[in-house]
Amino acid sequence: MTEDDQVNVRDDDELLTIGAFAARARLTAKALRLYDRLGLLAPARVDEASGYRYYRAGQVDRARLVAMLRQLDMPLARIAEVVETGGAEGADLLAAYWTEAEARFAARRTLAEYLRGRLSGRSSEMYEKFEVAIVDLPEQVIITETRHVLADELPTWIPAALGRLEAAAGECGGTTGAPFVAYHAEVSMESDGPAESCVPVADETAARAWAAAQGRSRKIEVRVEPARRLASTRISKAQVAHPQIIAAFEAVEAWMKREGWEYDGPCREVYFADWDAAGPEDPVCDVAFPVRRG
Secondary structure, X not given: OOOOOOEEEEOOEEEEEHHHHHHHHOOOHHHHHHHHHOOXXXXXXXXXXXXXXXXXXXXXXHHHHHHHHHOOOOXXXXXXXXXXXXXXHHHHHHHHHXXXXXXXXXXXXXXXXXXXXXXXXXXXXXXXXXXXXXXXXXXXEEEEEEEOOOHHHHHHHHXXXXXXXXXXXXXXXXXXXXOEEEEOOOEOOOOEOOEEEEEEEXXXXXXXXXXXXXXXXXXXXXXXXXXXXXXXXXXXXXXXXXXXXXXXXXXXXXXXHXXXXXXXXXXXXXXXXXXXXXXXXXXXXXXXXXXXXX
């Protein structure tokens, strides 16, 4: 018997060879072997002697569904979840994935438009919409949480980390300024920083006691931040999204170069507004670089 022969075992359980099943599912045998290897669609039986794979006729719908989900570039784990769940709940899982995919595509489209502007020499036009000013900050005691993080993790990690620190500020004399995130190295999809979430607090002694009680589950630190002079521009909630925020950082750097300022520390994002209550066009964040005169 060859692998392409059809085999019937029980009256109520038709088995098809991989060739017959592939034809019925409108797939290739190569695709079915891949689905098996990926854990998405296992054969109903594998002959121990020959190694031939046999599938139940009832697996055709699942095979076609897996193939179509793969066309959506859905990760394997998400495909398995949708297929195993099925029904209305499976449809909801698919809808949630597609919403995420459309958001990612929109972000890439915005990035492509931004890069077109840079490549065509229109960077100065893009930078002109940002107003840059010098801001002086006093010395501050800050509590911080540092993490190596990639760009797509920032929207989750930043509010979580700042939320933890702001909750702890009550044990440290209360907050004395706007929370901020400092970037000690590049954060992108290829570089993971680190980034440092920071909250200014009133009581250094209490802050150090709080930090000592945290253990090593997170990289927590207390330090005295010296008085700083910042070159800063204010942006809206919509502009915080990547890549719009890149243009804001580059606009400040271009201004610094033009005005004769030098870098004096890691760049930062200062969050001064209620994020959840803010609308897309409401100002929520200052993009800033510590600076000194050259």
